[in-house]
Amino acid sequence: MELLCPAGNLAALKTAFNAGADAVYLGLKDDTNARSFAGLNFSPKKLQQAISIAKQMGKQIFLTINTFPKPTEEHRWYQAVDMAADLGADALIVADLSLLDYAHSKHPQLPLHLSVQASATNLGALTLYKEEFNIERAVLPRVLSMKQVRDLAKISPVDLEVFAFGSLCIMAEGRCHLSSYVTGQSPNTGGSCSPAQHVRWEEKGDKQSTLLNNVLIDSSSKDEQMGYPVVCKGRYQTEEEKDPEFMLESPTSLNTLSLLPDLGKAGIASLKIEGRQRSPAYVEQVTRVWRNAIDTYMASPESYQCRNEWNAALSKVSEGQTTTLGAYERSWQ
Amino acid sequence: MKISLGPLLYFWPKEKVFEFYQKVAESSIPVVYLGEAVCTRRRQLKFKDYLELATMLKQAGKEVIISTLALLETPSEFTELKRQIESCGFEIEANDLAGVHVAKEANIPFTCGTSINNYNLASLMKMHQWGMKRFVVPIELSKDWLNKVIASNGGSLPFEIEVFGHGHTPLAHSARCFTARHKGIAKDNCETVCIEYPKGLLTQTQEDQPLLRLNGIQTQAAACTDLSDDIEEMKAMGVTHFRISPSSMRSIDIAERLIKGEAIEKPLNPCNGYWKGEAGMELT
Numbered sequence: 001m002e003l004l005c006p007a008g009n010l011a012a013l014k015t016a017f018n019a020g021a022d023a024v025y026l027g028l029k030d031d032t033n034a035r036s037f038a039g040l041n042f043s044p045k046k047l048q049q050a051i052s053i054a055k056q057m058g059k060q061i062f063l064t065i066n067t068f069p070k071p072t073e074e075h076r077w078y079q080a081v082d083m084a085a086d087l088g089a090d091a092l093i094v095a096d097l098s099l100l101d102y103a104h105s106k107h108p109q110l111p112l113h114l115s116v117q118a119s120a121t122n123l124g125a126l127t128l129y130k131e132e133f134n135i136e137r138a139v140l141p142r143v144l145s146m147k148q149v150r151d152l153a154k155i156s157p158v159d160l161e162v163f164a165f166g167s168l169c170i171m172a173e174g175r176c177h178l179s180s181y182v183t184g185q186s187p188n189t190g191g192s193c194s195p196a197q198h199v200r201w202e203e204k205g206d207k208q209s210t211l212l213n214n215v216l217i218d219s220s221s222k223d224e225q226m227g228y229p230v231v232c233k234g235r236y237q238t239e240e241e242k243d244p245e246f247m248l249e250s251p252t253s254l255n256t257l258s259l260l261p262d263l264g265k266a267g268i269a270s271l272k273i274e275g276r277q278r279s280p281a282y283v284e285q286v287t288r289v290w291r292n293a294i295d296t297y298m299a300s301p302e303s304y305q306c307r308n309e310w311n312a313a314l315s316k317v318s319e320g321q322t323t324t325l326g327a328y329e330r331s332w333q
Numbered sequence: 334m335k336i337s338l339g340p341l342l343y344f345w346p347k348e349k350v351f352e353f354y355q356k357v358a359e360s361s362i363p364v365v366y367l368g369e370a371v372c373t374r375r376r377q378l379k380f381k382d383y384l385e386l387a388t389m390l391k392q393a394g395k396e397v398i399i400s401t402l403a404l405l406e407t408p409s410e411f412t413e414l415k416r417q418i419e420s421c422g423f424e425i426e427a428n429d430l431a432g433v434h435v436a437k438e439a440n441i442p443f444t445c446g447t448s449i450n451n452y453n454l455a456s457l458m459k460m461h462q463w464g465m466k467r468f469v470v471p472i473e474l475s476k477d478w479l480n481k482v483i484a485s486n487g488g489s490l491p492f493e494i495e496v497f498g499h500g501h502t503p504l505a506h507s508a509r510c511f512t513a514r515h516k517g518i519a520k521d522n523c524e525t526v527c528i529e530y531p532k533g534l535l536t537q538t539q540e541d542q543p544l545l546r547l548n549g550i551q552t553q554a555a556a557c558t559d560l561s562d563d564i565e566e567m568k569a570m571g572v573t574h575f576r577i578s579p580s581s582m583r584s585i586d587i588a589e590r591l592i593k594g595e596a597i598e599k600p601l602n603p604c605n606g607y608w609k610g611e612a613g614m615e616l617t
Contacts, residue, residue, distance in 0.1 A: 096452065124411050129430075186614075216540050238535060
């Protein structure tokens with residue numbers, strides 16, 4: 001099982017490799033990737049450096065070009081594909097049909113991974129992408145139970161990658177419009193979910209309000225630990241019940257350490273750590289724990305047990321200091 | 334431009350659904366989508382019931398399209414979807430690439446629903462090559478965006494264009510059933526409690542601002558999209574279909590008025606932001 005880690009910059013990339021990542025995924029410094037936060041991501045020159053470091057270390061670089069090209073500006077996305085091919089990236093992570101088509105026909109030797117933003121959860125969708133564009137791998141949205149992942153892995157025409165740890169996206173990715181509904185900016189078209197320029201915190205008396213484009217997402221006491229404000233993790237009320245509650249999900253992170261044997265037995269090719277927007281310190285902490293866990297599991301699959309100190313280390317870097325198995329666990333659903 | 338009636342996204346009792354489509358059959362609505370697009374646990378109507386309704390509507394002179402599931406989670410759901418598409422005898426609205434794959438293999442013309450990501454001409458042309466005859470513009474895209482797509486093909490497109498013009502837009506789908514969760518019951522034992530919310534469960538911010546409608550595993554906009562003032566402009570652009578997403582019997586009357594070219598009553602909480610290039614919930 002591959003350990004695939006995030007890198008928002010070269011420092012995070014080096015940290016990830018040194019801490020035991022097999023491969024790193026990253027994006028360019030523009031809206032061709034769905035995590036285009038200010039101050040993050042890679043210029044063409046930095047990408048070249050990243051690929052050169054990876055090659056020296058015997059590791060891999062996957063470039064995410066996972067937004068949907070804008071009409072009249074498609075050439076920028078095509079250029080990104082060409083550049084990745086020229087520089088020798090090990091794979092592209094792509095969601096858009098036209099980009100898959102372009103990359104497959106122009107650079108057939110360049111492996112294609114279907115981005116989670118393509119939201120493919122079933123045999124039909126995966127077969128279509130495999131037959132038409134020869135994708136090698138697909139990243140599954142965080143909406144399937146462990147049994148559903150196992151059942152799909154048995155029949156999937158391509159390798160599967162799953163989210164193992166990090167921020168928990170509770171909607172079928174790539175088809176969620178909650179961010180654009182409230183802020184006008186969409187992960188699909190080059191921004192990110194809940195872009196920072198729309199986030200505002202206000203203190204009123206002993207309360208702290210979290211606003212997203214002036215919509216009150218949450219209200220809390222000042223000392224309460226708050227997650228990053230996304231619409232799906234806000235506290236709301238109904239007409240009948242005015243007590244605010246987390247009606248969709250509370251701020252929490254996904255942690256599948258306990259599922260490692262199930263994922264291994266299912267034949268999952270890659271375990272993805274979420275968090276290109278996070279610091280090198282986060283990448284280091286999470287990568288080390290997961291490297292250790294995977295090595296422990298591989299050395300003796302039958303006797304693997306999730307260690308408390310691993311979970312404790314991961315909880316420290318989790319949203320709200322809590323973790324969940326999310327949709328992998330049927331009872332969560 | 335034709336007025337179309339999108340699939341009923343809420344869970345209604347069987348009798349109510351039959352009554353609704355009987356009224357639709359008697360209306361002058363020319364294009365009707367129907368089928369379960371949200372959750373397979375909703376079994377008040379079996380697929381054969383939808384086929385019965387589809388046949389009745391076809392006999393009433395309607396163009397009928399079977400809408401398929403937006404989020405497939407089990408291999409059996411895909412097997413069932415394939416069986417339904419191949420055997421139904423109607424064109425389909427694919428709400429996931431699974432539907433596109435099956436329709437393409439079986440040479441069945443299809444519409445791409447709002448939940449399929451068609452953001453540029455090259456992707457649309459690929460879909461067209463696979464048998465797409467119409468696409469519903471992804472809800473977060475604006476008229477300027479659509480104009481650019483049309484212009485990039487020399488001013489017209491070789492397939493039909495439908496705009497989600499009236500109703501509560503579906504914003505997201507999750508594995509989690511938010512309605513069951515709100516009721517404190519497990520999804521596996523949900524007793525299809527969403528039947529208690531025929532327009533979804535209205536969710537407000539802590540300042541009483543309506544924000545979302547929870548419809549089982551689907552999350553919708555609390556605001557009601559109303560693009561009826563933009564119909565003439567849409568016609569000029571080349572939009573071929575204006576979709577009304579039904580939320581009550583009243584949706585049929587709204588369709589009738591728009592077909593006659595009459596103005597409609599504004600919804601309580603209207604929005605048009607997406608079409609105007611703003612945040613979806615805005616009204617400009």
